[in-house]
Amino acid sequence: MSVPSLLTRVQLFTNLSEAELEQLAAICTEEQARPGETIIEQNTTGTEMYIVAEGSVEVFIQGLNDARRLVLLGKGQVIGEMALIDQGYRSASVRATSDGAHLYVIQRDNFNRLCAENNHIGYIVMRNLATDIAFKLRHRNLAEL
């Protein structure tokens, strides 16, 4: 399956045309995370957003004495997306589960450049990103009941 075909299965990119998916695919690189490998480290800076293409990752917060798992994210989910928005420190750590994970990586500068060139991509992806964050918040609320 080509990268643009895979991107149609990512909610972040829903409502984009095939031509726009091709443009996004052009700025995606691929990475393989080994089982247990840390992909994002809490309280560090980062300029990348990741999309889980295969496998799964677990998101956890490291406290003073222990780590608390927040959620498991599988195929099609986005991690590190806040780095594209607020440029702040990573709010949590993320590591590959025992399955490992195949990831697409989008660099913030490349993404911003693409959005400046094509405002429609920027609008759609930012709207979908807001939906993704809302979905994660709703999941979190239900998980804490």
Add this chain to the structure above:
Amino acid sequence: MSDEVFYKVSYVVQGGKHPGAIINVETRPEVGDEISFDGRVFEILEVMELMPPIGDFGFLHATCRYLRDVN
């Protein structure tokens, strides 16, 4: 937009000991289905729409319970 429909599903595990998972699936989950993640198999007890669909995506929430470890 493709003709396919995908579902972004929030799986919450009864009991609160497991943090749950968010996974995209290509078939709508149904009550009684088994789903595996994190090396465990869970049974789906309830499915509800979490948010209205957008584009090719439906947004669902499923409550499930632990059944067994995968092998």
